[in-house]
Amino acid sequence: xxxxxxxxxxxxxxxxxxxxxxxxxxxxxxxxxxxxxxxxxxxxxxxxxxxxxxxxxxxxxxxxxxxxxxxxxxxxxxxxxxxxxxxxxxxxxxxxxxxxxxxxxxxxxxxxxxxxxxxxxxxxxxxxxxxxxxxxxxxxxxxxxxxxxxxxxxxx
Numbered sequence: 816x817x818x819x820x821x822x823x824x825x826x827x828x829x830x831x832x833x834x835x836x837x838x839x840x841x842x843x844x845x846x847x848x849x850x851x852x853x854x855x856x857x858x859x860x861x862x863x864x865x866x867x868x869x870x871x872x873x874x875x876x877x878x879x880x881x882x883x884x885x886x887x888x889x890x891x892x893x894x895x896x897x898x899x900x901x902x903x904x905x906x907x908x909x910x911x912x913x914x915x916x917x918x919x920x921x922x923x924x925x926x927x928x929x930x931x932x933x934x935x936x937x938x939x940x941x942x943x944x945x946x947x948x949x950x951x952x953x954x955x956x957x958x959x960x961x962x963x964x965x966x967x968x969x970x971x
Contacts, residue, residue, distance in 0.1 A: 820851045838863050860906040865943065867907075878907060878949040880940070903942035907949055911936055916954045923947050 824847065832840040841863045849855070857869050857878055868879040885896045903926075912934055920927040926941030927949075938949055 876951040905940045909936040
């Protein structure tokens, strides 16, 4: 049997959040989850309407940032979004044992500054319009070079 923690929040918290998107409910849920799980591998300082998704690939971590802000986010009768206001600056922290080889912002390429210290990459993104991905690339171990005997065999 697995061991872990469970939190119970009694009441209609999820239903109220689904209907009204009250920001303090989202913040409260985040605090409960952090109390159960501790530090997350990726953390963000941003408004609650910025969504974060993390994807790991060999040698890379991709952190997708999506700005879901809208001038009329609570309108159930008009779901059309005609404008997405910029948001920023955002701060993303990635816990990584080794210093990244590179950190880029895709597709914008501008407005990013970063530093790595004591196992934490801190990236500051000046502004986010709709979507960007923070791409953290780590150094791959170099492949062993072919031996002289392997090279000779391949030529024969």
